[in-house]
Amino acid sequence: xxxxxxxxxxxxxxxxxxxxxxxxxxxxxxxxxxxxxxxxxxxxxxxxxxxxxxxxxxxxxxxxxxxxxxxxxxxxxxxxxxxxxxxxxxxxxxxxxxxxxxxxxxxxxxxxxxxxxxxxxxxxxxxxxxxxxxxxxxxxxxxxxxxxxxxxxxxxxxxxxxxxxxxxxxxxxxxxxxxxxxxxxxxxxxxxxxxxxxxxxxxxxxxxxxxxxxxxxxxxxxxxxxxxxxxxxxxxxxxxxxxxxxxxxxxxxxxxxxxxxxxxxxxxxxxxxxxxxxxxxxxxxxxxxxxxxxxxxxxxxxxxxxxxxxxxxxxxxxxxxxxxxxxxxxxxxxxxxxxxxxxxxxxxxxxxxxxxxxxxxxxxxxxxxxxxxxxxxxxxxxxxxxxxxxxxxxxxxxxxxxxxxxxxxxxxxxxxxxxxxxxxxxxxxxxxxxxxxxxxxxxxxxxxxxxxxxxxxxxxxxxxxxxxxxxxxx
DNA sequence: TAACCTTTGAAGGGA
DNA sequence: TCCCTTCAAAGGTTA
Numbered sequence: 455x456x457x458x459x460x461x462x463x464x465x466x467x468x469x470x471x472x473x474x475x476x477x478x479x480x481x482x483x484x485x486x487x488x489x490x491x492x493x494x495x496x497x498x499x500x501x502x503x504x505x506x507x508x509x510x511x512x513x514x515x516x517x518x519x520x521x522x523x524x525x526x527x528x529x530x531x532x533x534x535x536x537x538x539x540x541x542x543x544x545x546x547x548x549x550x551x552x553x554x555x556x557x558x559x560x561x562x563x564x565x566x567x568x569x570x571x572x573x574x575x576x577x578x579x580x581x582x583x584x585x586x587x588x589x590x591x592x593x594x595x596x597x598x599x600x601x602x603x604x605x606x607x608x609x610x611x612x613x614x615x616x617x618x619x620x621x622x623x624x625x626x627x628x629x630x631x632x633x634x635x636x637x638x639x640x641x642x643x644x645x646x647x648x649x650x651x652x653x654x655x656x657x658x659x660x661x662x663x664x665x666x667x668x669x670x671x672x673x674x675x676x677x678x679x680x681x682x683x684x685x686x687x688x689x690x691x692x693x694x695x696x697x698x699x700x701x702x703x704x705x706x707x708x709x710x711x712x713x714x715x716x717x718x719x720x721x722x723x724x725x726x727x728x729x730x731x732x733x734x735x736x737x738x739x740x741x742x743x744x745x746x747x748x749x750x751x752x753x754x755x756x757x758x759x760x761x762x763x764x765x766x767x768x769x770x771x772x773x774x775x776x777x778x779x780x781x782x783x784x785x786x787x788x789x790x791x792x793x794x795x796x797x798x799x800x801x802x803x804x805x806x807x808x809x810x811x812x813x814x815x816x817x818x819x820x821x822x823x824x825x826x827x828x829x830x831x832x833x834x835x836x837x838x839x840x841x842x843x844x845x846x847x848x849x850x851x852x853x854x855x856x857x858x859x860x861x862x863x864x865x866x867x868x869x870x871x872x873x874x875x876x877x878x879x880x881x882x883x884x885x886x887x888x889x890x891x892x893x894x895x896x897x898x899x900x901x902x903x904x905x906x907x908x909x910x911x912x913x914x915x916x917x918x919x920x921x922x923x924x925x926x927x928x
Numbered sequence: 929t930a931a932c933c934t935t936t937g938a939a940g941g942g943a
Numbered sequence: 944t945c946c947c948t949t950c951a952a953a954g955g956t957t958a
Contacts, residue, residue: 678951683936687952695954703953707935714936726937733938745939749949752931 675751676743679736682725683714 680688687710694709695701714722736743 678938678949680951681937684951687935691953700955702933702955704932704934704955706953707933709935711935729937745950746941748951749940752950 676740676747678745678748679732680729682722682729683711685728685732686710686714686717686722686725 687707690710690713691703691706694706694713698706698709700706700709
């Protein structure tokens, strides 16, 4: 019934957004914060803010109205807890009594098109018709999960409905849902780089939602399932953007990377668990798919073709330096622990899940003005020749490759403040914070909406005192 | 217009 | 087994 309220909304302005935030809070995250029916500038995973990206399924012309807003909700993150729909966090707006949410609440970010509202029965209805009969062909063995706990319970339902569905689990005859919803993991090569050739498993010969002429010569691109951190980023990106008023994803990602390390084991475990489910679901949806299939989809980076240029030569690089992002991140982000407790973070998902109940170290202490951040040596793209870098703490692990294994195998090694990274890492000295990059929100906790949207499991930010910093004029 | 940037994690392949 | 590479998201930036 609440859904009716949103049905007329076709394009939501910021004012609408604010209004709907209220509804969002009131009705238990029932509504997707961004409902737009135009096929462009849709970002299903972001809450507020603009976006030019198309959802996982990048078929702008055939994006189902429901597609754009599919995302994860906090309700998904309840490993070891009762199914999300049984979460006591979902309270009846009127009675305040825990209740079983409306089916649509399992995918709270689903956009509800006017015509779809009344017909929504269950988030998995698209997937499995009544009586458990799959609407779409299921891989051999159906959805038998090696892990009993994953046997398509409510949590799984949320997962499926959030990312791999409805358009996700499509398969067979074609990759289109009855409703014409494309599979989110299948991206038209026309959009996703050059076509590949035979990288699609038989079960994926889904019909592309784009015109048939394209589908003939271009096969869909099955994307990799998102890992825990990617899931975390999807959920938190909008929050960071709102807080920091940053738009560069590189900067946002740096912040998110640090926040990721700031999360407790339990919190990370949620994402690891979710990612594990994603992978499992993905593997079941595409039994023959391999991550290798997507190799070469992206053109090699130019950097790799420039071995001659000195990577450490700061001046040579014309690209924006990552150091430009770090400062603001420091201010906006929940700083890393000063006692190096980040190193206690599980180096691997298994480690994180191994002891989900382990005491979660708090990582809310203030970072040093001049912090060190780490990047896995193997993925190091930049080697900065910042004055003072060579000297000092950063030099401790400046030697390259050997550090990768050592840091992961010896997590107890003390690394200067701000050094993060669960994997092999090398500290990188960052520049002081440019004042111009600061914003009041950078020192502020999440907005009330975000806090509400994130419920309480992101207590990390909720504990932050609210402070205001005026942004100096340039 | 496409690659780059930036993050972490998963996966694959080579040594 | 270890190490390296690639890709996943995202959007501004850059060539």
